[in-house]
Amino acid sequence: MSIQAQVINLLEGLQEQFGLTYLFIAHDLSVVEHISTRIAVMYLGRVVEIAPAAELYDTPLHPCSEALLSAVPIPGPTVKRKRNMLQGDVPSPIRPSSGCHFHTRCPIARPDCSQRAPVREQKRPGPMGGVPLQRVARAGARMQAELRADS
Ligand code: SF4
Numbered sequence: 001m002s003i004q005a006q007v008i009n010l011l012e013g014l015q016e017q018f019g020l021t022y023l024f025i026a027h028d029l030s031v032v033e034h035i036s037t038r039i040a041v042m043y044l045g046r047v048v049e050i051a052p053a054a055e056l057y058d059t060p061l062h063p064c065s066e067a068l069l070s071a072v073p074i075p076g077p078t079v080k081r082k083r084n085m086l087q088g089d090v091p092s093p094i095r096p097s098s099g100c101h102f103h104t105r106c107p108i109a110r111p112d113c114s115q116r117a118p119v120r121e122q123k124r125p126g127p128m129g130g131v132p133l134q135r136v137a138r139a140g141a142r143m144q145a146e147l148r149a150d151s
Helices: 003-018 029-035 053-058 063-070 140-150
Strands: 038-043 046-052
Touching (some): 029 053, 038 053, 046 053, 046 063, 053 063
Antiparallel strands (some): 038 046
């Protein structure tokens, strides 16, 4: 068993034993899917989508989430998945794009996306089911406050 699997098993055991809640930050999407009940997808410091884990993996609503999840490998050499490749490069995090930070790579960007930062819309039911399509996203600090209030 890998070290990573042992650590994940340890975390899950402690969670069950002590009733813990974790804020788990990772880039490995298969581990994220395994350990999470609710997931927030971030792009350049802004939350772009929040959803229950199963719903996010089944039906991502934000183009950034779609692209990320289309890159998750599927076990099985004959299984094919359509890759949703984003164009362009990630802007510098110290000088992110104006408006929606994602607009330089978004396949459905509109002219005003480069002017105004998106505001969050609720696209799924439930207190933390909101997602973005046109105008989603809040700063990470605000999301953390919501997660604390919701737990
Ligand atoms: S606000 Fe515009 S650029 Fe940003 S994700 Fe929505 S459509 Fe794309």
